[in-house]
Amino acid sequence: ETGVTQTPRHLVMGMTNKKSLKCEQHLGHNAMYWYKQSAKKPLELMFVYSLEERVENNSVPSRFSPECPNSSHLFLHLHTLQPEDSALYLCASSQDYGSWSYNEQFFGPGTRLTVL
Amino acid sequence: DAKTTQPNSMESNEEEPVHLPCNHSTISGTDYIHWYRQLPSQGPEYVIHGLTSNVNNRMASLAIAEDRKSSTLILHRATLRDAAVYYCILKGINAGNMLTFGGGTRLMVKP
Numbered sequence: 001e002t003g004v005t006q007t008p009r010h011l012v013m014g015m016t017n018k019k020s021l022k023c024e025q026h027l028g029h030n031a032m033y034w035y036k037q038s039a040k041k042p043l044e045l046m047f048v049y050s051l052e053e054r055v056e057n058n059s060v061p062s063r064f065s066p067e068c069p070n071s072s073h074l075f076l077h078l079h080t081l082q083p084e085d086s087a088l089y090l091c092a093s094s095q096d097y098g099s100w101s102y103n104e105q106f107f108g109p110g111t112r113l114t115v116l
Numbered sequence: 117d118a119k120t121t122q123p124n125s126m127e128s129n130e131e132e133p134v135h136l137p138c139n140h141s142t143i144s145g146t147d148y149i150h151w152y153r154q155l156p157s158q159g160p161e162y163v164i165h166g167l168t169s170n171v172n173n174r175m176a177s178l179a180i181a182e183d184r185k186s187s188t189l190i191l192h193r194a195t196l197r198d199a200a201v202y203y204c205i206l207k208g209i210n211a212g213n214m215l216t217f218g219g220g221t222r223l224m225v226k227p
Contacts, residue, residue: 004159031213042217042218042219042220043160043217044217045214045215045216048212048213048214055212056212056214090159090160091159092159092160094213096213097212097213098212098213099207099208099209099210099211099212099213101148101165101167101207102165103213104150104162104165105152105160105162105213105215106161106162107158107159107160107161108159109157109158109159110158110159
């Protein structure tokens with residue numbers, strides 16, 4: 001596997017279910033990100049982890065719970081979601097969380113989530 | 117945060133050059149200009165970035181106005197594979213590595 005992988009690619013869940021999204025990066029990076037992309041809306045940054053510590057949490061509802069057990073893996077635990085949470089959830093990684101210019105983010109293909 | 121303005125959509129013919137504009141009139145002196153693109157059913161991918169000088173890489177060229185209030189991403193010969201949403205993003209020196217995506221420009225390439 002190369003780059004950033006996400007599983008599952010598609011997920012359908014009921015509002016009372018609990019599920020988890022998984023992201024794995026094979027690039028040796030130290031920073032990982034969760035984004036949400038709803039239909040007809042720009043990508044929204046949800047969470048950022050740097051060296052397994054959460055450094056950004058952009059007012060995301062508590063029904064979304066991130067976990068970063070090591071620098072290669074990132075999870076997004078979901079529980080009691082709402083239909084409006086249906087979206088494409090994208091994971092990304094970068095060398096680190098520094099603001100230096102050439103620190104591009106590498107994105108995975110996303111998980112398409114549908115909440116019924 | 118300094119914001120960017122891009123046209124919602126553009127059309128191009130295959131094998132012709134494409135110029136994708138971006139306005140960023142409130143850019144600060146330390147903001148870098150980054151471009152990403154998102155192909156259908158994929159996550160975004162980095163295209164190019166610059167600060168003041170024009171930049172070239174294997175994917176595209178970036179032309180930056182002298183006053184830095186606008187920039188243009190240039191695809192020298194558009195292919196069908198270049199059909200995507202192109203995002204122009206300003207990244208500040210004190211913003212960590214945060215990227216704030218706007219609506220981008222949807223580029224359609226006609227055969």
